Amino acid sequence: MRRIRYLFHQVFQKVRAEKRRYVLYVFSFYAGLLLPAFCIANIRSVDRVIYYTTFEGMENTVQIDWLGERFDAVDEEAAKGMSVSAYYEEDMAEWNHQYVLVEGIDGHYFYPLPKVSGRTFAENEFENGENVCLLNRRYAREYSCGIGDKVKLREEQFEVIGLMEDEYSGIILPYRAMERAYRKESLIQFSCIVPKGAAAGEKDAAAEKGAAKGIARQIEGADETAEILEVTQGETLYENALAAKMRWRFLRGAAAGAALLFFILNESIVLTGKLENEQQVIGVNMALGAAEGEVKLCLLFETLMLTAAAVSLVLLTAFPLAKIFGLGSAVVLDREAVFAFSVMSFLMCGILTWAAMRAVRRKSISMMLRVRDMQ
DSSP: OHHHHHHHHHHHHHHHHTHHHHHHHHHHHHHHHHHHHHHHHHHHHHHHHHHHTOOTTGGGEEEEEEEESOTTOSOGGGBTTOEEEEEEEEEEGGGTTEEEEEEEEOTTOOSOOOOEEEOOOOHHHHHHTOSEEEEEHHHHHHTTOOTTOEEEETTEEEEEEEEEOTTSOSEEEEHHHHHHHTTTOSOEEEEEEEETTTBTTOOSHHHHHHHHHHHHHHHHHHOTTOEEEEEEEHHHHHHHHHHHHHHHHHHHHHHHHHHHHHHHHHHHHHHHHHHHHTHHHHHHHHHTTOOHHHHHHHHHHHHHHHHHHHHHHHHHHHHHHHHHTTOGGGOOOOHHHHHHHHHHHHHHHHHHHHHHHHHHHTSOHHHHHSOOOOO
């Protein structure tokens, strides 16, 4: 035990004596780990996007999308349990003319809402169309708009009651509140989601398709400006979302694999060179009775220290770097991403240390103690 403590003490003394070299080691690890971190964070971002654009039972619905100006184009009695939402890209004059997506949702909204600090809408706020809204954190930070503050949309003032995760961009309002604010706007995008079988109580595929077309004709009849964009089976939307998720995972996984290959090649050279430079110290320790396992343990500890420093540096700088390059919304460093990245980093560095140590093991103690020729 005393010998192991001495070996660890020797590691700390070596780091103190060769600070510059170890700083270079850390930056070498950092450069190799940065791209895999971005790939993992981007995969998590894609997972979030898929999460927010799908919902349970989606394959058993029909979605109708159209452009128009009337918020009451759909008769609620025509399809029980449906959800109608509206979307508009607002030019926020008070926010340096930043274009912000404004979404109006009703109480039957099918898609999952993001995590909110504060609160979400109450039932009476949906029914009465109260002037309240949810705002994403990025806009809240950029324009100093927190919970309890007001956001102006057209001639209406909306109180911010909750701040959403950055992955969900824009402002969400109760549907009736958006109707009041945008009643004079001539080009609103609407979406109606109808559970299969809810329209006219039909269950067979032909009848369901006919019922959806019937709702589309009703919309066109109620709003002469309406332009039906698409009537899509939820099953198709769900399959497309899953296919997109798999494509993105494959592409980002391939990029992460290539980055890891580069990291392995680079760090194997670095670690092998490091052990070559330290082989005399290793030889002395083994000549004085240190077991090979004890020496390996110290080398592993040293590499894990370097890895921990590099991983911390990556986690501290990855998101700021992404924002600099305009990729802030494309990376998500949540707990799952941080855990996956940290485990991968420590595992790879441990394997590389073991591989580098095997190269040194082939030499006898006398070979390791041989003094190198000085140039």
